[in-house]
Amino acid sequence: MVQGTTSDAGKSTVVAGLARVLVRQGIRVAPFKPQNMALNSAVTADGGEIGRAQALQALAARVAPTVDMNPVLLKPSSDTGAQVIVHGKVLADMNARAYHDYKRVAYAAVAESFARLRAAYDVVLVEGAGSPAEINLRDRDIANMGFALPHQVPVLLVADIDRGGVFAHLTGTLACLAEDEQALVRGFLINRFRGDIGLLQPGLDWLEAKTGKPVFGTLPYLHGLQLDAEDAIQVAQPAGGDGPLLKVIVPVLPRISNHTDFDALRAHPQVDLSFIGPGQQVPPADLIVLPGSKSVQADLRWLRANGWEPAIQRHLRYGGKLIGICGGLQMLGRALHDPLAREGGGSEAGLGLLDFETTLAAEKQLRQVQGRLTWGEGAVVTGYEIHLGLSDGLAMQRPALTLAGGRPDGALSADGQVLGTYVHGLFDQPEAQAALLRWAGLGQAAAVDLAALREASLERLADSLEASMDLPALWAQLEP
Template sequence: MVQGTTSDAGKSTLVAGLCRVLARQGVKVAPFKPQNMALNSAVTADGGEIGRAQALQALAARVAPTVDMNPVLLKPSSDTGAQVILHGRARHDMDARAYHAYKPLAFEAVRESWQRLRARYDVVLVEGAGSPAEVNLRDRDIANMGFALPHQVPVLLVADIDRGGVFAHLTGTLDCIAPEEQALVRGFVINRFRGDVGLLMPGVDWLTARTGKPTWGVLPYLHGLHLDAEDAVVAEQAAAGSGPRLKVVVPVLPRISNHTDFDALRAHPQVDLQFIGPGQPKPAAADLVILPGSKSVQADLRWLREQGWELWLQRHLRYGGKLLGICGGLQMLGRSLHDPLGREGGGSSAGLGWLDLYTTLAADKQLRRVHGRLDLGWRGAGTGGADGARPPTAAAPTVTGYEIHLGHSQGPDCARPALWLQDEDGADGAAASAPLRPDGAVSADGQVMGTYVHGLFDHPQAQAALLAWAGLADAQRHAVDLAALREASLDRLADTLQAHLDLPGLWRSVLG
């Protein structure tokens, strides 16, 4: 089990790298995170929902992601409440105190998944959550030592030296846990080091002398990895290429979800991607604005208005800019939103009104992995037809992605679908040979578009077509293959672990 001294110490990345190291050696390995809290999620091969990091780790392990790899997922809906997802399905909406009382039941789901993974795989690499030093959460903990201790799982403790105070983080964490938990810790990894490692070694020697535990390696700071973030919005971009750049703006909503939708744009040398958070100045102009997914659509729409985005977007459209909404962003673009069952707080509100449709939240969440075609018929470049009566031909740009949403949208603009989709095999039991179905909507003037599909820019064909729609010249020549970048990053990460960690010694220690 990999635990961290802090959040974002590198647990997810280290587990992903170790999964790829073992997979390359022919070991049947799977990732496992008992409890995750994140708004970045993924749809599994068995039609459930798990944390995005575990889907990446499954890719690193070269196995299909399943709900057992993250049996408990918490998706925050407010500062004190979250949706509780067990074995891939939304079960409850709870505040923090109610969930704390519920943890023993959640732990049963964790145990079931752990047993199934242990039966199917040679190695299961477990990822902790936050830090085991959070003593206020130790009672009924199911994410860190509360899982490791009853199952006697050896623990590797990772710390981020880029934050500073790495030796205090490591020794302080040990001091905060019980002696029987300290005994499970087989050593340390120091992550994100920059500079001459020789200057660090006196500290490493001191750490070993003080704790009696080895440091299995010091990992360098790796720039330019294209790996899915678990939760935090990543603003790092690829180096700018020569020639014109397309300015893309994304408002960072309070409950923004699945912002990995923009990873391909961050990697694109001809895209200037700007995330604009609360209180930050808006740019004078942009070519494309994307309203992202949201866990609390009506609340985030109110926030947009309070931050002055509605007036800014009116000006953006008046001057010819393009506007795209993804999932919750699509719902915001319609005329109205309705939540009769109180799934996200209840009530109704007026939307932005730039798409002639309305959205109603339903009882059950739609979870699908999909592929299909981008419909360009509405702009005269395809064969779909402006009325959306039939899908485009196989020559239309390919789209791949997934859907995670409660809402159902309908209205006149849905007659001009943005995409035509098929559910992949294994997602809700639908066969890939099923007829294409329409998704999303496009405004009559072709300036505003919305879709429920996450990962819209991941496939190079759809990416190039959408960026060309937004105004990027020669978009096809610069298209980014995100899947290839992700694979190359996982191999680079695995190479780094093999070069900088004493893996043989670590495996011997773990195996006792």
């Protein structure tokens, strides 16, 4: 089990890298995260919903992702509440206290999934959540030591040296654990190091002497990895190439979801992509993309409060292009209705840029999809749908995509300036990506193969782990 001293210490990346190392040796390996809290999710082949990071780890292991790899997924809908997804399906919306009480039941789902994976694979790589040193959450914990202890899973503790204070993070985390939990921690891994390893060595020697536990490795800071983020928005973007750039902006909604939709644009040498946060002025752009949202009505109110509605209207008057994906699509219509109070209830006027209305239904739509653009030479699009809303109106008679089986999706305005779709992954396929960028104003748009970049990053990550870690010593800690 890979645990971290903090959130974003690198747990997800380390699990993905170790999975690729093992599978290259012919070992059947599966990722497993008992409980994940994230708004970036993925759809499994059987129509379940799991954390995006576990889908990436399954790709690293060269296996199909299943709901057992992330049996409990929490999708925050407010500061104190979240949608609870168990074995890929929505169970209920719960506040933090109600979910804390529910953990006893959730643990049964976790244990059931873990048993199935152990029976099917040679090695199961478990990822923790947050930090095991969160004392206030130790009672009924199912994500860290509360899982590792009853299953006696050996733990690798990861710390991010780029944050500073790495030795305090490691020794402090260890000190917060009970003795039987400390015994499960078999050693440490220091992540994101840059500098002279010789200058770090005295600290490593001190850490091993202080704790009696080995440091299994020090991983270098790997710049430019193209890997799906678990939740945090990665604002850094590779430097653009020569020639004109297409300026693309995306509002950072309070409940933005599946922002991995923009990974292909972030990697594109001809695209200047910016995420615009609260309080920031909306800059001029060629293309505005409204992203997915876990709470569409609330995020639409946030857009209005932050000046986006007049900025979008001005953008369109000057010939700019606008795309709405999933929740962003729903915002483009005349109205949003939530009669079942799935996201708070009531109705909210939309931006009125496309002639349709959306009603949130009882069941979430979860499916992997493939289709073609209804324009742009019919370029192929592959992706997935995750949404509660059902949208209907005249605008839907001019769909943006045609999916397998002839099913229409989304809408394209009559003037060709506004496009909406329920399909996440719109930019992932190179041909569709190039067509969309040409539509947005990039005359000679190159095509970036996101899947190839991701695969190359996994190989590079695995190479780095093999070069930087004492893997035989780590594998010796595996339970038979």
